[in-house]
Amino acid sequence: GAVVSQHPSWVICKSGTSVKIECRSLDFQATTMFWYxxxxxxxxxxxxxxxxxxxxxxxxxxxxxxxxxxxxxxxLSTLTVTSAxxxxxxxxxxxxxxxxxxxxxxxxxxGTRLTVV
Amino acid sequence: GQNIDQPTxxxxxxxxxxxxxxxxxxxxxxxxxxxxxxAGEAPTFLSYNVLDGLEEKGRFSSFLSRSKxxxxxxxxxxxxxxxxxxLCAPLDSNYQLIWGxxxxxxxxx
Numbered sequence: 001g002a003v004v005s006q007h008p009s010w011v012i013c014k015s016g017t018s019v020k021i022e023c024r025s026l027d028f029q030a031t032t033m034f035w036y037x038x039x040x041x042x043x044x045x046x047x048x049x050x051x052x053x054x055x056x057x058x059x060x061x062x063x064x065x066x067x068x069x070x071x072x073x074x075x076l077s078t079l080t081v082t083s084a085x086x087x088x089x090x091x092x093x094x095x096x097x098x099x100x101x102x103x104x105x106x107x108x109x110x111g112t113r114l115t116v117v
Numbered sequence: 118g119q120n121i122d123q124p125t126x127x128x129x130x131x132x133x134x135x136x137x138x139x140x141x142x143x144x145x146x147x148x149x150x151x152x153x154x155x156a157g158e159a160p161t162f163l164s165y166n167v168l169d170g171l172e173e174k175g176r177f178s179s180f181l182s183r184s185k186x187x188x189x190x191x192x193x194x195x196x197x198x199x200x201x202x203x204l205c206a207p208l209d210s211n212y213q214l215i216w217g218x219x220x221x222x223x224x225x226x
Contacts, residue, residue: 043218107162110159111158
């Protein structure tokens with residue numbers, strides 16, 4: 001089945017630094033990649049939707065200059081948290097759809113737990 | 118607006134059957150997913166319903182009634198490893214998943 005590889009699994013960084021999270025679709029072409037954030041005991045919150053080769057569409061309230069998304073190829077999308085602060089500490093998850101095959105579901109990466117100290 | 122309603126928490130006994138209900142309101146509808154999420158992990162796909170009726174897949178079954186905006190996930194022969202959150206997520210007219218907070222299922226021996 002479809003697999004999305006997400007790295008790193010966890011990262012601790014100092015306040016003010018930047019962190020890059022990668023998601024790769026291993027056996028399919030991810031024309032659309034979704035980036036989510038999840039705080040403890042809360043629902044998944046969509047941050048942005050990215051389509052290969054075009055600018056990401058950000059949800060209301062998400063700062064596009066702080067959360068940089070690049071989807072340069074059909075198999076790779078990256079999320080960079082710039083100038084991270086403790087309130088950015090969260091679980092970040094990417095998800096991809098295999099083209100138009102909705103019936104196969106949206107495959108999730110394993111998630112990245114970010115802790116900003 | 119768009120809304121998902123699921124019980125916050127349910128408790129069941131190992132070996133038993135449990136049904137997790139979900140009602141939804143979305144702008145358009147392109148099917149509904151059920152995902153399982155263990156604590157600290159990403160969601161994993163369980164089922165997708167786009168037509169009314171019951172879809173059975175091993176110990177798990179999912180039902181959909183589009184006219185009622187209602188779905189349920191049925192888990193049989195419960196195992197301790199089934200302790201997790203179960204997320205009902207309909208697809209709206211833009212093929213965007215709409216997420217609720219999910220149902221935390223606790224399995225007791």
